[in-house]
Structures are given as structure tokens and as C-alpha cells.
Amino acid sequence: MSDTSDTAQVLSPYAPPKVWTWNKPSGGRFANINRPVAGATHEQELPKGKHPLQLYSLGTPNGIKVTVMLEELLELGHSGAEYDAWLIRISEGMQFGSGFVGVNPNSKIPALLDYSGPEPQRVFESGSILFYLAEKFKAFLPTDLAKRTECMSWLFWQMGSAPYLGGGFGHFYAYAPVKIEYAIDRFAMEAKRELDVLNQRLANNRFIGGDDYTIADMSIWPWYGSLAKGERYDSGEFLQVHEYTHVIRWANEIEERPAVKRGRMVNRVMGPLDTQLHERHDASDFLNRTQDKLQPKSA
Numbered sequence: 591m592s593d594t595s596d597t598a599q600v601l602s603p604y605a606p607p608k609v610w611t612w613n614k615p616s617g618g619r620f621a622n623i624n625r626p627v628a629g630a631t632h633e634q635e636l637p638k639g640k641h642p643l644q645l646y647s648l649g650t651p652n653g654i655k656v657t658v659m660l661e662e663l664l665e666l667g668h669s670g671a672e673y674d675a676w677l678i679r680i681s682e683g684m685q686f687g688s689g690f691v692g693v694n695p696n697s698k699i700p701a702l703l704d705y706s707g708p709e710p711q712r713v714f715e716s717g718s719i720l721f722y723l724a725e726k727f728k729a730f731l732p733t734d735l736a737k738r739t740e741c742m743s744w745l746f747w748q749m750g751s752a753p754y755l756g757g758g759f760g761h762f763y764a765y766a767p768v769k770i771e772y773a774i775d776r777f778a779m780e781a782k783r784e785l786d787v788l789n790q791r792l793a794n795n796r797f798i799g800g801d802d803y804t805i806a807d808m809s810i811w812p813w814y815g816s817l818a819k820g821e822r823y824d825s826g827e828f829l830q831v832h833e834y835t836h837v838i839r840w841a842n843e844i845e846e847r848p849a850v851k852r853g854r855m856v857n858r859v860m861g862p863l864d865t866q867l868h869e870r871h872d873a874s875d876f877l878n879r880t881q882d883k884l885q886p887k888s889a
């Protein structure tokens with residue numbers, strides 16, 4: 591191959607026009623919710639329950655981070671962390687309702703409203719929500735500056751890295767309407783590199799931040815724990831995830847935590863029905879849920 595323009599022509603017949611226009615669906619899973627503009631598409635108030643903390647979410651990796659944190663706080667005895675979790679079905683466009691956009695102008699789950707202060711406080715971006723709750727309840731975030739900084743570095747690492755995994759590898763390997771070798775190669779390389787970053791870190795540390803379980807683990811586990819266990823994008827064999835033994839050891843330990851078992855069920859609409867709790871308003875909801883209340887439906 592002589593130069594980059596030759597390479598581009600060999601790989602793809604597509605020549606981008608001077609100005610991109612949104613004139614056809616992009617194809618692939620989730621194509622129907624993609625738009626090049628922000629803001630509400632319709633008027634839709636958000637429901638409000640009895641607790642100060644109102645969570646609007648869905649049981650995806652980004653959503654699970656927050657429900658795990660809330661259940662961990664409750665497990666520690668912080669009754670102020672009682673919450674109502676409302677289901678936002680993103681495939682039905684509920685993230686574009688005016689109420690939701692008021693809480694998160696970026697139209698993505700999870701989003702939190704805290705009514706415990708003089709004015710309702712909105713919090714969006716899962717990393718920001720984890721940090722907010724950790725500060726509010728003084729939990730799962732070390733106070734020692736060195737340990738706190740390590741924890742925050744890994745939290746930010748996750749927020750910056752997971753889009754390469756989900757939007758990059760997951761999208762092109764599992765969801766795109768065509769299999770593009772270049773894109774899959776590029777993002778498989780990055781997904782494996784990220785797994786190796788974690789594997790090396792966890793070779794000498796019980797948890798991501800060190801000895802203590804923190805919001806860094808809660809943020810990273812839903813994405814990379816399930817990836818290393820071969821549960822994401824049906825890609826276990828392709829990525830040879832069994833190589834990441836330390837990540838698997840860490841993921842197995844986290845999965846056994848009672849709060850994690852509960853948190854991963856909240857707002858979940860996929861998988862076996864007995865793993866789904868579409869809305870959560872009270873601790874007893876985990877016990878009271880019945881299969882016939884849960885209608886299988888896509889997210």
C-alpha cells in the first residue's frame with residue numbers, strides 16, 4: 591500500500607461528501623434512537639416516588655453502577671440512600687422526554703434527582719452520580735488523598751475507556767449492520783489492551799483502588815467484569831477472555847456481594863425474568879416481585 595488515500599479506497603467505496611447530512615438511517619441496532627441534535631422530542635413529565643432520591647435509569651452497565659452503589663449504601667446502613675428507581679426504556683425514546691432532558695440534557699441514562707436539599711439537585715453522568723453519592727454519604731471513596739486520587743483516576747479511566755469498548759468494539763463486532771474488519775481489528779485491539787491494563791492492576795491488588803472496594807470497582811465491574819467472564823457481546827472466545835485471570839478473580843468476588851446481586855436486577859429488562867426488577871421503590875420489592883408482573887419487552 592503506497593499511501594493512506596490508497597488504503598482508504600481499498601477498504602471502502604464510500605467517499606464522504608463535503609457536508610454530512612442526516613438523510614438515511616445509519617442501520618444497525620439502536621439506529622432508531624440516533625439523532626444528530628439534542629433536546630426533547632416530546633413533553634413527558636417524570637414520575638416521582640416517596641424517597642428523596644429519584645433514579646431514572648435502565649439496567650445497562652452504566653445504569654447498574656448506580657443501583658449497585660445505592661444498594662451498597664443501604665447495606666452499610668445509610669437509610670438516606672433509599673430510592674425510587676424508574677425505568678427509562680431507551681429504545682422507546684423515553685430519554686428524549688422533556689422531564690428527562692431537564693435532568694440530563696445529554697439524554698442518556700442514568701440520571702438522578704436528589705430532593706433532600708432546599709432545591710432539587712440533578713446529577714447526570716454515571717461517574718458524577720457515583721462521586722456525588724460517595725461524597726454525600728462519605729462512603730466508598732477513601733479520605734486519604736493518595737488513595738482517593740488513585741480511586742478517582744480509575745473512575746475517570748473507566749469513563750474514558752468504556753466508550754471504546756461499547757461504542758467501538760461492541761458496536762462494530764455485535765451491532766453494526768456490516769462486519770468491517772478494519773473497525774473490528776482496531777477496537778478488539780483496544781478492548782484487549784484495556785483488559786490487560788486491569789489484569790496487571792489486579793494481579794497485585796485485591797480491588798481496583800487497592801485494598802478497599804470503592805466507586806472505582808462499581809464503575810468498572812459492570813463493563814469489564816462481564817466482558818472478562820465472556821458475558822458481553824458474545825465475544826469471550828474471540829477476545830480469549832480466559833487469559834485475564836486476575837480480572838475474572840476480581841469479578842467473581844464482586845458478583846458475590848449481596849448489594850451487587852440486588853443492584854444488577856434493578857431496571858433490568860433482559861435475561862431470565864427472575865433476574866429482572868423493572869422498578870424499585872422499597873427493599874421489599876426484591877422479595878415481592880412476581881413473574882407475572884414482569885412483561886418481557888425490549889429495552
Ligand SMILES: N[C@@H](CCC(=O)N[C@@H](CS)C(=O)NCC(=O)O)C(=O)O
Pocket residue numbers: 623650651652653680685697698699700714715716717
Ligand atoms: N457517559 C454516560 C453514558 C451513558 C449512556 O451511554 N447511556 C446509554 C445506555 S448505557 C443511553 O442512555 N443511551 C440512550 C441514547 O443514546 O439515546 C454515563 O456514563 O452516564
